[in-house]
Amino acid sequence: MLSRNQSKLITSLRLSKFRQEEGLFVVEGVKMVNELLASDFAIKTIYATHEWISGGHLPPHRYLVEIVEINDAELEKVSNLTTPNQVLAVAFIKQSKAFKCSDNEWILALDQIRDPGNMGTIIRTADWFGIQRIVASTGTVDIWNPKVVQASMGSVFRIPVYYTDLDLFLQEAVKHLPVYGALLDGEPLSSADLGKHGILVIGNESHGISKQIQSLVSHRITIPSAIPGEQGRAESLNASLATGIFCYEISRQRQQNK
Amino acid sequence: MLSRNQSKLITSLRLSKFRQEEGLFVVEGVKMVNELLASDFAIKTIYATHEWISGGHLPPHRYLVEIVEINDAELEKVSNLTTPNQVLAVAFIKQSKAFKCSDNEWILALDQIRDPGNMGTIIRTADWFGIQRIVASTGTVDIWNPKVVQASMGSVFRIPVYYTDLDLFLQEAVKHLPVYGALLDGEPLSSADLGKHGILVIGNESHGISKQIQSLVSHRITIPSAIPGEQGRAESLNASLATGIFCYEISRQRQQNK
Numbered sequence: 436m437l438s439r440n441q442s443k444l445i446t447s448l449r450l451s452k453f454r455q456e457e458g459l460f461v462v463e464g465v466k467m468v469n470e471l472l473a474s475d476f477a478i479k480t481i482y483a484t485h486e487w488i489s490g491g492h493l494p495p496h497r498y499l500v501e502i503v504e505i506n507d508a509e510l511e512k513v514s515n516l517t518t519p520n521q522v523l524a525v526a527f528i529k530q531s532k533a534f535k536c537s538d539n540e541w542i543l544a545l546d547q548i549r550d551p552g553n554m555g556t557i558i559r560t561a562d563w564f565g566i567q568r569i570v571a572s573t574g575t576v577d578i579w580n581p582k583v584v585q586a587s588m589g590s591v592f593r594i595p596v597y598y599t600d601l602d603l604f605l606q607e608a609v610k611h612l613p614v615y616g617a618l619l620d621g622e623p624l625s626s627a628d629l630g631k632h633g634i635l636v637i638g639n640e641s642h643g644i645s646k647q648i649q650s651l652v653s654h655r656i657t658i659p660s661a662i663p664g665e666q667g668r669a670e671s672l673n674a675s676l677a678t679g680i681f682c683y684e685i686s687r688q689r690q691q692n693k
Numbered sequence: 694m695l696s697r698n699q700s701k702l703i704t705s706l707r708l709s710k711f712r713q714e715e716g717l718f719v720v721e722g723v724k725m726v727n728e729l730l731a732s733d734f735a736i737k738t739i740y741a742t743h744e745w746i747s748g749g750h751l752p753p754h755r756y757l758v759e760i761v762e763i764n765d766a767e768l769e770k771v772s773n774l775t776t777p778n779q780v781l782a783v784a785f786i787k788q789s790k791a792f793k794c795s796d797n798e799w800i801l802a803l804d805q806i807r808d809p810g811n812m813g814t815i816i817r818t819a820d821w822f823g824i825q826r827i828v829a830s831t832g833t834v835d836i837w838n839p840k841v842v843q844a845s846m847g848s849v850f851r852i853p854v855y856y857t858d859l860d861l862f863l864q865e866a867v868k869h870l871p872v873y874g875a876l877l878d879g880e881p882l883s884s885a886d887l888g889k890h891g892i893l894v895i896g897n898e899s900h901g902i903s904k905q906i907q908s909l910v911s912h913r914i915t916i917p918s919a920i921p922g923e924q925g926r927a928e929s930l931n932a933s934l935a936t937g938i939f940c941y942e943i944s945r946q947r948q949q950n951k
Contacts, residue, residue, distance in 0.1 A: 552810055560934055562927035565919040590927050625945040661823040661944060669820035669848050676818055676937040679930065683938045684945075686919060687883040 437482065437509040445482070445513040445525065451577045458528050460579035464520040468492070470589030477527040484510060487521040515581040528579055531595035534568060536608050539632050541685060544614075545571040546601055546648050547639035548674060554578065555586020556675040557637065562590035564682035569594055572601035572648075605651040608634055614653045616644050617677045621655030629685050637678050643671075656681070695740065695767040703740070703771040703783065709835045716786050718837035722778040726750070728847030735785040742768060745779040773839040786837055789853035792826060794866050797890050799943060802872075803829040804859055804906050805897040806932060812836065813844020814933040815895065820848035822940035827852055830859035830906075863909040866892055872911045874902050875935045879913030887943045895936050901929075914939070 447453040448461045459479060462471045465487065471478065472494055480501045481493075488504055510519045536542055543561050548554050554576045561569060576583060578596045605614060613633045636652060638644030644652065658672060658680050672680075705711040706719050717737060720729045723745065729736065730752055738759045739751075746762055768777045794800055801819050806812050812834045819827060834841060836854045863872060873887075874894045894910060896902030902910065916930060916938050930938075 556931050556934065559927050559931065563918045563930050565926070588927065588929075593926055623948070624941075625948060658941065659944060659948070660821045668823070668851055669817050669846065671846075672821050672937065673814050673817065673933070675931070676814065676934060679934040680937055680941045683882075683916065683941065686917060687942075690881075690883060690917070 437503065437505045437513070441480075441482070441503065442509075442513050445523065448525070449515065449581060451580065454528065454577065454579050459525050460528055460584065461515065461581050462524045462526055462584055463514060463516055463522070463581070464585070465492070465522060467585060467589055468522045468524050470592055471524055471526060474589075474592035476529060476592055479525045479527060481522060481524045482510065482513070483522040490521075492522075516585070529595075531597040533599065534597060536612055536634065537632075538611060540568070541566055541632060541682075542608075542612075542634045543569045543678065544601060544605065544634050544636045545569060545575050545596075546636055546644050547572050547574045547642070548637065549574075549576055550640055550674075551576050551580045551582030552586045553640060553673065553675050554580075555583045555588075555591075557678050558583070558587040558594055558596065559590040560675060560679045560682065562587075562594050564679075564686055566682065567594065569596045570601065570604055571596050571598050573598055602647055602651070605634070605636075605648065609651050609653060614651055615656050615681070616649060616652035616654070617658065617681060618644060618649070618652070618655045619657060619671065621657040623659045624656050624681065624684050625659070627654065627656050627684075629688050631689070635678070635681055637674050637681075640674050695761065695763045695771070699738075699740070699761065700767075700771050703781065706783070707773065707839060709838065712786065712835065712837050717783050718786055718842065719773065719839050720782045720784055720842055721772060721774055721780070721839070722843070723750070723780060725843060725847055726780045726782050728850055729782055729784060732847075732850035734787060734850055737783045737785060739780060739782045740768065740771070741780040748779075750780075774843070787853075789855040791857065792855060794870055794892065795890075796869060798826070799824055799890060799940075800866075800870075800892045801827045801936065802859060802863065802892050802894045803827060803833045803854075804894055804902050805830050805832045805900070806895065807832075807834055808898055808932075809834050809838045809840035810844045811898060811931065811933050812838075813841045813846075813849070815936050816841070816845040816852055816854070817848040818933060818937045818940065820845075820852055822937075822944055824940065825852065827854045828859065828862055829854050829856050831856055860905055860909070863892070863894075863906065867909050867911060872909055873914050873939070874907060874910035874912070875916065875939060876902060876907070876910070876913045877915060877929065879915040881917045882914050882939065882942050883917070885912065885914050885942075887946050889947070893936070893939055895932050898932050 478500045616636045736758045871891045
């Protein structure tokens with residue numbers, strides 16, 4: 436049974452302000468809560484239907500988690516999903532710490548990504564390609580936004596996203612590492628020589644990489660359009676697509692140079 | 694001023710059933726309506742604020758379009774967007790016709806893509822890379838769904854999507870063309886030899902390519918994870934990401950073999 440206060444807390448966590456105040460975020464659905472349970476995130480409360488509770492999802496070392504049995508109607512009332520799925524967990528936010536770039540890794544830098552779906556997909560894609568750290572400008576959408584969490588398919592539990600003044604971060608980083616920017620007027624990606632480390636900057640969905648950040652990009656790169664037949668006609672590629680294609684090319688060149 | 698019937702018609706077009714009955718769909722916002730006006734789609738009515746109407750957006754040859762001036766509150770009432778933007782157009786659906794595959798093009802085949810955002814992004818990405826025709830299984834989300842239209846950024850006006858029994862379509866096509874499937878257990882994409890034509894099958898977001906369609910795939914391809922450092926850890930890539938990376942590789946190999 437869901438109390439009024441519990442219900443109020445859960446729905447309040449849709450807003451960044453309350454997530455920050457409470458230090459909590461929401462994870463939903465069987466698959467995603469399984470990912471949460473497999474991670475090292477601390478969980479405050481699990482709200483679940485009888486079906487989930489009797490399904491044996493809870494690993495033994497998680498016995499200290501508070502579990503509240505609720506029914507489908509209660510779940511629907513607080514859920515952010517179109518089709519709620521048995522379970523909703525409230526977990527503690529882990530703040531990502533500042534870091535220095537090492538010289539044998541690729542880092543993803545996000546400049547004002549605003550769409551939660553894009554943000555989640557970018558994190559999932561980075562995770563697929565083995566990127567281990569993401570740095571984001573303070574204007575980038577909050578990773579603990581429920582839509583980001585769900586779109587990441589659990590990758591938010593594996594990749595820390597560090598929010599900072601991206602300008603200052605890159606001013607320091609560019610002294611040691613090449614900074615690649617996905618822009619419309621650069622060198623074609625497939626002819627760029629991508630090494631074993633670097634920073635890849637992905638810009639805002641509407642405005643691309645901001646002027647200030649562009650001045651810190653040492654390698655301007657373009658993803659060429661067109662396959663056999665015709666020129667491409669769309670104006671631009673989606674930000675998460677650009678991230679994925681870039682990561683693919685890094686990975687491809689690495690295989691080739693092995 | 695928006696009449697009750699107009700308002701009812703517009704909001705009814707959120708549902709596939711009414712879009713089919715009326716043969717109409719909705720396009721929203723300044724940029725997207727500009728794309729619509731630049732296309733050869735017939736427009737039924739444009740609902741716009743005074744700002745838009747006095748902004749000179751309407752090209753002279755579109756003078757037969759019915760224009761209804763509405764205010765911001767009225768626009769908000771019927772809009773599908775979080776932030777409505779000056780204008781909403783109701784346009785006539787163009788049915789895509791059956792086609793035979795020619796032997797010098799790449800065709801995208803979609804097997805049960807369900808998420809409207811994914812579908813729109815796939816169409817936009819195909820357009821970026823110059824793909825000119827898409828075939829979709831009948832279970833794939835309708836391209837005239839407002840979320841698909843908006844996510845495509847106007848590419849729905851350029852690329853016809855033909856809905857059919859994908860199974861039958863591929864049974865015929867595989868006699869002439871290689872059929873590539875993005876699967877988790879195939880040959881690595883970067884070592885596959887992609888020619889100047891073929892069919893690329895992209896599967897459902899949760900279940901991948903269905904068993905029946907898999908049996909028609911002649912080349913099973915995988916997008917390898919991992920970049921310098923580590924193995925990737927996400928379970929899978931988003932369907933639109935897989936499409937984009939595949940198209941990029943086709944384009945890259947083509948440049949290389951020129």
